[in-house]
Amino acid sequence: MSQSDRGLRRLAAGTLLVAFQGTTAPSWVLRELENGLGGVTLFGFNVADPDQLRSLTASLRSAGEPVISLDEEGGDVTRLNYHVGSPYPGNAALGAVDDTELTHRVYRAIGSELAACGVNLDMAPDADVNSEADNPVIGTRSFGDDPALVARHTVAAVQGLQSVNVAACVKHFPGHGATRVDSHVAVPVVDVTPDVLRSRELAPFRAAIEAGTKSIMTAHVAVPSLTGHTPATLSAAAMTELLRGELGYDGAVVTDALDMHAITKSVGLGGGAVLSLAAGSDLLCLGPLPTYDDVCHIMDQIVLAVRDGRLPLARLEEAASRLAALRSWLGSPGSPADEHNVVGLHAARRAVRLTGATEPLVEPLVIEVDTPPTIAVGDVPWGVGPWLPEAEIIRVKPADADVALLLAKARERSLVVVIKDAHRYEASRELVSALVAARPDATVIEMGLPVWRPDSAAYIATYGAARANAQAAVELLTA
Secondary structure, rough: OHHHHHHHHHHHHHOOEOOOOOOOOOOHHHHHHHOOOOEEEEHHHOOOOOHHHHHHHHHHHHHHOOEEEEEEOOOOOOOOOOOOOOOOOOOOHHHHHHHHHHHHHHHHHHHHHHOOOOOOEEOOOOOOOOOOOOOOOOHHOOOOOHHHHHHHHHHHHHHHOOOOOOEEEEEEOOOOOOOOOOOOOOEEEOOOOHHHHHHHHOHHHHHHHHHHOOOOEEEEEHHHHEEEEEEHHHOOOHHHHHHHOOOOOOEEEEEEOOEEEHHHHHHHHHHHHHHHHHHOOOOEEOOOOOHHHHHHHHHHHHHHHHOOOOOOOHHHHHHHHHHHHHHOOOOOOOOOOOOHHHHHHHHHHOOOOEEOOOOOOOOOEEEEOOOOOOOOOOOOOOOOOHHOOOOEEEEEHHHHOOHEEEEEEEOOOOOEEEEEHHHHHHHHHHHHHHHHHHHOOOOEOOOOOOOOOOOOOOOOOOOOOOOHHHHHHHHHHHO
């Protein structure tokens, strides 16, 4: 391989954020980091505990200067606490409290934990304005449905993370909140006018840019008035003309995972990588599915696109320059804030809401209505079990529930029904309605967005299913 070929391959490698299975770095990752690989994205399956994560990130840094990223939003989306649930409430709870100082403290605490583990870029906060209640992928990940509220809390989150030298990655540009399709499985469409896009979807991103966010993540959403049928991740109109030009952003642009069906089922991994770089992205998050063979193929496709003129060399050099600026800012590992668990529970307690009155618990039966996890959240545990050890807890799928049998088990006992985003699942609503019709003295705990509630029963809204949300709900239930 000639020196120019090696230089071009190094530039191509520098645009990639790869993933791998397991809790130690494979040899190919370490070898590619030595050859200029941009960095890695870590998932729940890479994290066992803080000591293991520190060891993993140290091994990665020993091989190069990687961007080491993961999705740590607090609330439902957590990687640090994937196996037990987050000690921090997510954005919906913080938006419900609407105290930007609290949001800053929560994100500073999250950032300090990440820094202590050697993670230097957090793919957070979610700056989507959740204008569609039936949104299958955003929901409690959003601060709310008001653009001004979302904007001020996005700024607080960015400043909190970056106060401990963890780069924020504000997502999902130009906005994923108005969709009813998950981009993991198809291309969602945000069919709004340019005026609505600018006043609603873009308001938090504009505020984040003014606040100095170090990176912004693209969305695999099509905006017909801006991108036509093309996902924003692949659209120069979105990435270069709007984000770089109109909004004046000059930081690093990171793609959402390219292994999502919105990309793989349309243009493929390699094609998506080339088109996204040409459109203006700097760092390609490949997601958890691509193998080393896939990574090599993607690099080959980028090199080929430069050689045949589809991807200007200057575009790769520009991306390398932006990532060099990001690396020069990134801090070295630090220590977690002393208050990290304290502030998470404090925030969850401020967010929780009770409508109606609860009665003292008597041999409580807790029925947790099973809700399928979204791909972004994964199989993070949720529910009130850890905080109600004296309760009998039954988790049921609505389709399999025998209402008569459940009511018989609850006879002369306190009944607590736990749901998650019941507004999105008709079968869940029917089950809860049947239970509380027979037991109006029951308490319903909603651990998703409190859009729907039954006609009777005491009702506790947590605005999220994190561990901290569950503890706050039980405290209210047993007060």
